[in-house]
Amino acid sequence: MPQTLIQPEFKVKIDYDKCHKCGRCVQQCGWNVYSFNERPIPDDAKCRACHRCVTYCPARCITIEKNDLAFRDNDGWGPALRKSVWRQAETGGVMLTGMGNDKPYVNIFDHLVLDACQVTNPSIDPLREPMELRTYLGRKPDAVAVEPDGKGGFRLAEELAADGWLDKNIQVDTPVIFSPMSYGSVSLNVHRSLAMAAERLGTLMNTGEGGLHADLYPYADHVIVQVASGRFGVDPEYLSRGAAVEIKVGQGAKPGIGGHLPGEKINREVSETRMIPQGTDAISPAPHHDIYSIEDLRQLIYSIKEATDYKPVGVKIAAVHNVAAIASGIVRAGADYVYLDGFRGGTGAAPQIIRDHIGLPIEIAVAVVDQRLRDEGIRHQASIVAAGSIRSSADLAKIIALGADVAAIGSAALMALGCHLCQGCHTGSCSWGLTTQKPELTRRVDPEWGAERLVNLVSAWSHELQEILGALGVNAVESLRGSRERLRAIGLDEQTCKILGVKPAGM
Amino acid sequence: MRYEPLLERMPTTRMPAFTDREAAFGLERPSYAAEAPFKIHGGCGLTGICDESGALMSGEVAIRAMAVQRDRGNGLGGGYAGYGIYPELPDHFCFHMMYHDTRAKEDAEAVFDSYFQVDLAEPMPIRRVKGIADAPILWRYFLEPDPHKLEDSDMSAEDFVVHAVMLINSTIEGAFVASSGKNMGAFKGVGFPEEIGHYYLLEEYEGHTWVGHNRFPTNTPGWWGGAHPFTLLDWSIVHNGEISSYGINSRYLEQFGYKCTLGTDTEVAAYLFDLMLRRHKLPIELACKALASPLWSEIDRMPEDEQALMRSLRAVYGPGMLNGPFAIVLGFNGGMVALNDRIKLRPLVAARQGSIVMVASEESAIREVLENPDIVWAPKAGEPVIARIEGFEQPIHGGLHLPAEEVSCAVTGTAEVCETVGVS
Known part of the structure; x- marks a missing residue:
């Protein structure tokens, strides 16, 4: 039986022509994505796309791509939901995560616009006038x-x-x-x-x-x-x-x-x-x-x-x-x-x-x-x-x-x-x-x-x-x-x- | 159907004229909250003049001060308030009334007859002036609350009067109380201020304090009730400017029960003065400091006691701070106060000549009226110019203790507000 049905979310690509083989990516990655055997070898499944390795690679030879596997279209069952079911079927656990809600709810901030003054009252130049935030x-x-x-x-x-x-x-x-x-x-x-x-x-x-x-x-x-x-x-x-x-x-x-x-x-x-x-x-x-x-x-x-x-x-x-x-x-x-x-x-x-x-x-x-x-x-x-x-x-x-x-x-x-x-x-x-x-x-x-x-x-x-x-x-x-x-x-x-x-x- | 040709001839962009004839043809009476849904933008010119000795000046000085500032308005509103103008009946409340038609007049007079003792009722003296059209029926009444009704009401005379103003403005369509104070009156309408002044024969009145206003509304048809000054009992307020903080000022006032239904900045300024002076009993100097606060950097350099006071005023009244360009003159029986915004974005010039204190949007007005001023100065941002007449203790009526929503209602005259406070 396969260990998991869930395929990696990201693909780590290394341009080995440019790679210094310095091993910095191995050292930088906190997720243990890389092993090293004459050159860094990534395990895509562990990558979280945090870009630490990308940022610190002296050769700029690492790119992280989405592993965009095609799923048969189903508006009700998006890929994320399918993966959740597979993951829970594997583990029997509550799925944990970090940071904030990433679902596409309406973001009200993005539907609000601010006013500005024209003619009937003057706008004020904050570089020349006091502008108080206390x-x-x-x-x-x-x-x-x-x-x-x-x-x-x-x-x-x-x-x-x-x-x-x-x-x-x-x-x-x-x-x-x-x-x-x-x-x-x-x-x-x-x-x-x-x-x-x-x-x-x-x-x-x-x-x-x-x-x-x-x-x-x-x-x-x-x-x-x-x-x-x-x-x-x-x-x-x-x-x-x-x-x-x-x-x-x-x-x-x-x-x-x-x-x-x-x-x-x-x-x-x-x-x-x-x-x-x-x-x-x-x-x-x-x-x-x-x-x-x-x-x-x-x-x-x-x-x-x-x-x-x-x-x-x-x-x-x-x-x-x-x-x-x-x-x-x-x-x-x-x-x-x-x-x-x-x-x-x-x-x-x-x-x-x-x-x-x-x-x-x-x-x-x-x-x-x-x-x-x-x-x-x-x-x-x-x-x-x-x-x-x-x-x-x-x-x-x-x-x-x-x-x-x-x-x-x-x-x-x-x-x-x-x-x-x-x-x-x-x-x-x-x-x-x-x-x-x-x-x-x-x-x-x-x-x-x-x-x-x-x-x-x-x-x-x-x-x-x-x-x-x-x-x-x-x-x-x-x-x-x-x-x-x-x-x-x-x-x-x-x-x-x-x-x-x-x-x-x-x- | 047979009146259709006449209706077609009526201009559609203006309020219908205030005459009996059109009323008889079934035209709608004006709504005094007509401006409410939109915030009014516009510029203006103003003046205030007060003789601190209490000596009287002809209203002509106010007309002259406004006439040279004609360019500051666009003919859609002018007005004045004078104090000490009715020495014959100084202790009577004087109601300056605007009527759309005789029916409104009868209805309002029924209120006067049942709640007041009317000692004098007369048409407002006017003369025909070129440029002034569509005037409402204008009357004035000198009255005192009916002693029995007053006693039954368990209210102060001032509260009683405000209730009556509210009753008229909210329940009698086509009737509007332009002013209701003692020994004072507001004279306002649609037109340039010098035309309005002449229309009301202002030069025949003598007062110790005058305020005047010239209006330049940019997005509203002028209406007689909507001209400045804005009054409540013997307060009057004229205002040049736009309060950019209107949104929070009005919401702050709502917390205290005021409802800003006219959508004008002036209304907000008036209620803020009412809140701070009458309800919170702040001295007028400090109310001005709360409305046009010093900068934090200035406060931080003040002596310790003053710093604590100013810090408190700003922290507590921050939502009431008037931000944006303005110059305001508040008139009352006992003087006036003029105030500029905190970084002086609108003009205000002040002068003193002996016991006379004068302010205006332009120095030209001061030079027109004062022959030889001792000093002419531009008041600093947020520095109030206060004129006090000897012998007057309180800047406002002391006995008023109506709930704020009722005061607000009285001034705006909107039925909607009044329903919520249970007026019958």
Whole structure:
């Protein structure tokens, strides 16, 4: 019997006339594609098209092609579905995958266009005029109360000043933060790169659920520390160290699903950071076993606030059908921000069937949550963080116009560090040294190099966002935030437009 | 069918004329929310003049200030508001009314008769002016709330008046309240401002504060109710500019119950002033700082106390910040405030001559009116010019505490809004 019915997805072609026979491809590939016998010999079946070998081949003699085998046409049974059936018939298991949903759902971002000024109001040149991106993340009071300062002017009313709400808002210099990615799922060098970049950009990175490595303590003012269902790495010091604490309830790529970091990835340092024994599997339960209802969440939020002298506490949820009501409950439970993760968001490992079929696009989630919070008059009580495939500064501008305060980027950040979206994060063999703990791979990311690339990416997006704001004729990002009047839809149905609160183009 | 030839002669691109004859022929009455579905774009010219000593000036100064700025409008809207103009009846609410036909007038007067004590009702004095056509029937009423009705209502007199304005604007087709404050009035219509001023005999009024406006709408037929100033009780607002942040400003206001149904930037500015001054009790200087915020780089350099205040204002009122080009004059019984956008994208010139403070879109207007100004300056971006008349404590009525949606409703006069707040 054949070992498998599944043919390789890619063909690795080496132009042996040009090949130096140096063996670098063998050394670079984390997937063990190559063996070497006088010259590199690829095993196509192992290739994930991550292009590590292609990038490092000194002779530029490697090409990766799609292994486009013809299948008899069947619109219902595409090749991917047939392969899934064969794979599950072989293994009997749940198919795992990494990164975000790759199915061809309508991408709403690509059906939204932005406005610009012509004649009746002037556009603004961001190279010559101030263009402000600063954002405060957190709960705001209903109104600003003032009192005479005795010198003919005014100052904050004592009650409001004493409350210290402003200190409990986190200032970010650009409305882009980094998404939670745990140490364990990604390497320490990735965490270092993110932390250094966050500090330089005046923004935030997020520990994910894997604790905060001691090397990152100096960056703690730019770190959101996460509390997830496994409570890895959580102790009072950890909670107090970060700029904010985030309770992770769900993730866009796997709503309702817990996490499982295999014991092989739990080396000494990961074990110390996560506070679990070395080599044991790190299992995050699907729910928090102390949050079975909204009132439980409120208790946890306030427990954390009590433990941290009232640091901002955010709650991260996956965008699901009833997201507006859930988010409203979260705000009323005392969260300082709601982190919404759309169904195209990435993951280090998730069951493919969950990743590809559960949840909502982030565009919809932000639109309905922002509107619901406004309808209830509580929009100012919490900020909205939007994540789940923010791919460019255009997506960033559009999600802000739909109502998000800031966007969080994970996949794009990893791509800045070399990720090619090969979807093999869960294997722990990332050739780019990102989602692995193998020392020979993790050292491939120099944190200084990584930080520079992340700073470049976010700076470039910020500049582009400034250009967009200038075209829109506003000079501060708060004037775009929730300003859906500046968006128009092309090719979206009437109901979707209504839900988004966006008029069709031409209106 | 027999009226068809007449209908065909009616211009289709404009609102139907406000006369009884056309009403009798069954033409539709104007909808006062007609502009609502679209955001109005356009430029404008404006002026504001206030004598801080409280001395009175003829309305002619406002006409002259607007006449030299004729080029800033296109004849589709001009208007004024004057304060201190009714010294004979200073404590009466004065309703300036626009009627499409006599039926609307009768209906509105029925409201006045049942809820108010009308001490004087008269046609608005006007003269025929070339260039002004299709005028509605214009009347004014000096009234006080019926004491019994007021007591039964358990409202302040101001709330009571706003309710009445709402009732008229929302339920009586073809009737529109142009202004409803004490010792003030709005005079506006479709035409160039100097024509409108002459039409209303403005030179015969004397006031301590005047605001004027010349409108250049680019995508809407002008209508009499839609001209500036935009008023609420004794507030009036004139505005030159386009608020590029309209989308979020209106959504921010919705959170507080306001419904921006006219689709004009001016409406948004008026409600933001209402929110900050009346409901949040901010001093006018700080409300201006919230509407046209200093840059973060400026805030970061301020002394600590001021920094905390400005940071708070911006963090809290960021969604209400008016972004984009504008110059605004807010008039009230007690003075006026003029404000430019945060990077001064629209013109605003200010001057002082003795106790007179004047602002205008163009310096020419100031030179026309003030013979020998002590100082003429261009106010910096976001720096309010505030004129306060001695003896007035509050810039606005103190006793108003209507829910915002009702205030909004009163001004916009849309039935749809009123249904949601249960007006009967």
